[in-house]
Amino acid sequence: xxxxxxxxxxxxxxxxxxxxxxxxxxxxxxxxxxxxxxxxxxxxxxxxxxxxxxxxxxxxxxxxxxxxxxxxxxxxxxxxxxxxxxxxxxxxxxxxxxxxxxxxxxxxxxxxxxxxxxxxxxxxxxxxxxxxxxxxxxxxxxxxxxxxxxxxxxxxxxxxxxxxxxxxxxxxxxx
Amino acid sequence: xxxxxxxxxxxxxxxxxxxxxxxxxxxxxxxxxxxxxxxxxxxxxxxxxxxxxxxxxxxxxxxxxxxxxxxxxxxxxxxxxxxxxxxxxxxxxxxxxxxxxxxxxxxxxxxxxxxxxxxxxxxxxxxxxxxxxxxxxxxxxxxxxxxxxxxxxxxxxxxxxxxxxxxxxxxxxxxxxxxxxxxxxxxxxxxxxxxxxxxxxxxxxxxxxxxxxxxxxxxxxxxxxxxxxxxxxxxxxxxxxxxxxxxxxxxxxxxxxxxxxxxxxxxxxxxxxxxxxxxxxxxxxxxxxxxxxxxxxxxxxxxxxxxxxxxxxxxxxxxxx
Numbered sequence: 001x002x003x004x005x006x007x008x009x010x011x012x013x014x015x016x017x018x019x020x021x022x023x024x025x026x027x028x029x030x031x032x033x034x035x036x037x038x039x040x041x042x043x044x045x046x047x048x049x050x051x052x053x054x055x056x057x058x059x060x061x062x063x064x065x066x067x068x069x070x071x072x073x074x075x076x077x078x079x080x081x082x083x084x085x086x087x088x089x090x091x092x093x094x095x096x097x098x099x100x101x102x103x104x105x106x107x108x109x110x111x112x113x114x115x116x117x118x119x120x121x122x123x124x125x126x127x128x129x130x131x132x133x134x135x136x137x138x139x140x141x142x143x144x145x146x147x148x149x150x151x152x153x154x155x156x157x158x159x160x161x162x163x164x165x166x167x168x169x170x171x172x173x174x175x
Numbered sequence: 176x177x178x179x180x181x182x183x184x185x186x187x188x189x190x191x192x193x194x195x196x197x198x199x200x201x202x203x204x205x206x207x208x209x210x211x212x213x214x215x216x217x218x219x220x221x222x223x224x225x226x227x228x229x230x231x232x233x234x235x236x237x238x239x240x241x242x243x244x245x246x247x248x249x250x251x252x253x254x255x256x257x258x259x260x261x262x263x264x265x266x267x268x269x270x271x272x273x274x275x276x277x278x279x280x281x282x283x284x285x286x287x288x289x290x291x292x293x294x295x296x297x298x299x300x301x302x303x304x305x306x307x308x309x310x311x312x313x314x315x316x317x318x319x320x321x322x323x324x325x326x327x328x329x330x331x332x333x334x335x336x337x338x339x340x341x342x343x344x345x346x347x348x349x350x351x352x353x354x355x356x357x358x359x360x361x362x363x364x365x366x367x368x369x370x371x372x373x374x375x376x377x378x379x380x381x382x383x384x385x386x387x388x389x390x391x392x393x394x395x396x397x398x399x400x401x402x403x404x405x406x407x408x409x410x411x412x413x414x415x416x417x418x419x420x421x422x423x424x425x426x427x428x429x430x431x432x433x434x435x436x437x438x439x440x441x442x443x444x445x446x447x448x449x450x451x452x453x454x455x456x457x458x459x460x461x462x463x464x465x466x467x468x469x470x471x472x473x474x475x476x477x478x479x480x481x482x483x484x485x486x487x488x489x490x491x492x493x494x495x496x
């Protein structure tokens with residue numbers, strides 16, 4: 001189990017790096033899907049099968065599909081890839097790289113200092129997740145529900161169309 | 176340990192062998208049955224009952240020129256048909272064919288199935304996008320929207336069964352149907368799940384991503400040879416998977432009178448639903464794209480929510496008394 005965890009974690013890190021460094025947007029999103037799948041395996045090995053399944057269904061299966069959906073309509077060409085190459089100069093890598101190096105050092109310190117028992121936990125069943133979501137954390141569930149409702153109302157408002165006249169001869173110009 | 180490993184390998188090999196043969200055999204079954212319902216003979220020349228059409232079709236697919244359009248995104252173009260086959264085959268991992276004959280009896284079986292069917296959407300989207308063709312792109316966009324929307328109702332319809340049994344484990348769900356098959360208390364859930372299943376496998380009447388009369392085969396216009404063959408086989412495997420899930424969730428899985436072994440009961444029920452899929456194709460016209468979306472979001476979504484609400488209320492009342 002430990003070995004699977006480390007392999008999946010390494011895949012996740014590599015895939016996420018590829019997401020940032022790819023010039024072709026669709027390829028970058030494909031690496032994002034791989035990264036989500038790897039993270040789902042990490043969840044599974046850590047004893048959270050419910051979260052692992054939700055990670056795939058929601059993130060890899062719905063959200064990234066929607067992003068790809070939008071990018072497909074943009075009709076990206078070789079020119080756009082060239083633009084992307086010009087924008088991503090090595091110079092702008094330095095800042096984020098230094099900051100994430102600090103995080104990496106911290107992470108290595110935590111992993112080596114702590115007892116290795118941290119990643120050997122008991123599996124959490126779906127029922128337990130539901131009990132805690134609708135028990136102590138019910139406020140969070142309700143708040144996210146409200147947020148989603150606001151999103152739906154907003155999407156409806158943006159997508160609403162004026163009533164279309166079927167035929168142009170029936171169209172009234174004075175109204 | 177040694178024995179259980181070989182046991183598992185046997186199950187995996189057996190399931191894979193059976194599934195791939197069923198998918199190939201369905202080529203013949205579908206043509207013969209369509210012919211039956213349309214008052215003609217169908218393929219009946221090569222071999223007994225025309226069975227060798229399967230062989231001829233497979234050989235044709237293998238030896239056809241495998242052409243990649245020069246303007247296509249080559250890597251994605253090659254990966255896309257593999258995704259559909261891999262995800263559908265992975266979906267079969269959680270299906271309990273008979274007591275003890277299941278590849279992985281996961282506690283999150285239903286969720287795993289949903290995850291795999293949502294990953295299957297990528298094959299259409301990527302295949303259509305990578306082809307670099309207007310019709311393929313249109314097909315891919317339709318496919319993406321259709322599969323994402325119908326996945327929602329599919330999941331919600333299944334939750335009725337989950338409420339009644341209190342588990343995501345498919346073997347437990349089958350065991351819970353010993354007294355009463357769930358299609359009686361969950362008739363609405365069953366109908367919604369089946370409709371969503373037809374949309375999810377993009378079969379007629381919901382084959383809007385490929386609709387050959389308007390989009391020239393849609394997302395797989397540019398595919399030929401075995402790459403097209405993988406979409407083709409993936410579709411038949413998808414039909415089989417949805418039929419398996421319907422049988423497992425609503426029609427008592429392997430349960431049945433004792434004079435036949437459980438595996439036979441499962442196979443008979445699954446075959447009945449595969450025939451229903453083919454009958455649908457033979458008899459129903461294709462709706463317009465906006466009609467499909469409206470039907471989904473304005474009728475199926477409220478109905479599946481009502482189904483969930485009523486089921487939850489009844490379960491609560493039974494627990495109280």
